[in-house]
Amino acid sequence: MTDDAAVTLLNEVARVRRRTRRDRHAYWPPMLLLGVLILAAPLVYGQTVPQPKLGVFTAVSTPIWRIPGTGLAYAPLQLFGPRFVLVADPTAVALYWLCVVVLGIAATMVWYRWRGSRVGLETPTRTFVLVGIAGLLYLLGILPLVATAVMFPLFGYFSALGIWLSAAIFVVTAVPSALALRGHERRPIWRDALGWAGMAIALLSASSLLFYASIEGFAPVLVIAVALLVLAMIERSALCGAIAVLFGIGALVANLYNMENVYFRLSGGYVEDPRLIAFAHLVLPAAVLIIGGAVAGVVARMAKP
Amino acid sequence: MNDHPTAGLDDVVHQKHRLAILTVAAEAKRVEFGYLQRTLDVTKGNLSRHITVLADAGLLKVEKGYDGKTPKTWVHITSTGRRALADEINTLRALVARHDQAGAES
Numbered sequence: 180m181t182d183d184a185a186v187t188l189l190n191e192v193a194r195v196r197r198r199t200r201r202d203r204h205a206y207w208p209p210m211l212l213l214g215v216l217i218l219a220a221p222l223v224y225g226q227t228v229p230q231p232k233l234g235v236f237t238a239v240s241t242p243i244w245r246i247p248g249t250g251l252a253y254a255p256l257q258l259f260g261p262r263f264v265l266v267a268d269p270t271a272v273a274l275y276w277l278c279v280v281v282l283g284i285a286a287t288m289v290w291y292r293w294r295g296s297r298v299g300l301e302t303p304t305r306t307f308v309l310v311g312i313a314g315l316l317y318l319l320g321i322l323p324l325v326a327t328a329v330m331f332p333l334f335g336y337f338s339a340l341g342i343w344l345s346a347a348i349f350v351v352t353a354v355p356s357a358l359a360l361r362g363h364e365r366r367p368i369w370r371d372a373l374g375w376a377g378m379a380i381a382l383l384s385a386s387s388l389l390f391y392a393s394i395e396g397f398a399p400v401l402v403i404a405v406a407l408l409v410l411a412m413i414e415r416s417a418l419c420g421a422i423a424v425l426f427g428i429g430a431l432v433a434n435l436y437n438m439e440n441v442y443f444r445l446s447g448g449y450v451e452d453p454r455l456i457a458f459a460h461l462v463l464p465a466a467v468l469i470i471g472g473a474v475a476g477v478v479a480r481m482a483k484p
Numbered sequence: 485m486n487d488h489p490t491a492g493l494d495d496v497v498h499q500k501h502r503l504a505i506l507t508v509a510a511e512a513k514r515v516e517f518g519y520l521q522r523t524l525d526v527t528k529g530n531l532s533r534h535i536t537v538l539a540d541a542g543l544l545k546v547e548k549g550y551d552g553k554t555p556k557t558w559v560h561i562t563s564t565g566r567r568a569l570a571d572e573i574n575t576l577r578a579l580v581a582r583h584d585q586a587g588a589e590s
Contacts, residue, residue, distance in 0.1 A: 182579055182580060182582075182583035185576045185579040185580050185583075186580055188500065188503060188576055189573070189576050189577065189580065191500060191503070191504065192503060192504070192507050192573060192576075195504045195507045195508060195523065195524075196507050196511060198523060199507070199508045199511040199512065199523070200511060202519075202523075203511060203512055295512075295513075296516075296551055298519065299515060299516030299517075299518050299519030299520075299522075300508075300511075300512045300515055300516070300519055301512055301513040301514045301515070301558075302512060302513060303512070303513035304513075415511075
């Protein structure tokens with residue numbers, strides 16, 4: 180075989196791969212849908228009547244279940260509801276976010292299936308769906324339980340010491356545990372036991388960090404960010420990856436920073452309406468998805484022959 | 485002494501259309517016959533023969549079914565197929581690299 184023939188074949192492979200990816204990419208409609216659903220979320224943050232006094236620090240709650248025989252109070256929707264924003268109906272907020280995540284995952288899967296059968300190219304969405312469901316179960320099950328059973332008794336609702344301690348424990352346990360469990364060869368039982376015990380502690384500390392990382396009360400947006408990063412890997416698209424990373428940054432800002440400060444700096448006044456507070460937190464990630472989705476849609480149309 | 489890179493070429497994979505079929509299949513969960521025909525610009529009979537060769541070698545799996553009342557044929561790449569595709573591309577790259585190296589030395 181000549182070298183020119185090898186170059187020609189490699190170029191042909193690259194051309195076919197580019198064309199297939201272009202035809203397969205279909206991420207922009209789910210992005211637009213999720214962006215609109217996130218932007219619409221402030222509508223469910225109804226105002227309490229009467230309003231609390233300024234400076235009164237109150238945590239709000241979704242329904243609480245008592246775990247029989249343990250004395251533990253467990254709020255499964257806690258991570259879906261508001262944390263410090265006082266709203267008329269925290270359960271309505273939590274159910275809205277639950278629906279956004281469930282609907283977002285389901286609609287994305289249905290869309291990809293429909294488009295795959297129409298175009299003749301199916302995208303493997305199983306990992307995206309599994310990550311979404313795992314994130315959902317994690318927020319509904321593991322994280323509220325960890326918060327109730329471990330974090331609150333140790334650190335209370337918020338603690339700087341808790342953050343640093345959790346981060347330190349995570350680093351100290353996650354890396355050696357991953358190394359201990361590395362590879363497929365048979366390991367001594369003690370190494371397996373230590374590795375999995377380390378992983379369990381790492382998961383606990385990571386859960387604690389995630390609880391603090393969603394302190395402003397928009398954890399579902401973080402789950403969507405992780406799912407979109409997985410989608411970008413499945414799509415093997417640089418643009419999808421860039422939008423997912425920007426959205427991830429927006430989701431972190433929404434969860435970590437009190438956006439009322441921005442409003443205060445701009446206007447010198449306080450925001451009292453919880454819908455405005457939620458809007459201030461969500462406008463950035465929603466805008467990333469809506470603008471990014473629209474740009475990706477235009478790029479997809481322009482790339483068509 | 486190192487073997488010449490061409491020793492790594494697989495006759496089943498090392499054919500323009502079959503390489504393209506594997507490349508497309510590796511980018512998706514499964515691919516419909518019609519899409520392959522449009523992308524590769526080949527006749528139905530020709531495409532069928534190439535798919536049969538790849539399926540007989542265990543590099544592709546073929547599924548036949550219906551979309552409503554329309555019969556459809558889908559193919560998906562096997563793990564052996566993915567390895568064969570990666571090996572072929574690595575071999576082609578090695579050939580080109582060897583050529584570039586020889587050109588730089590002369």
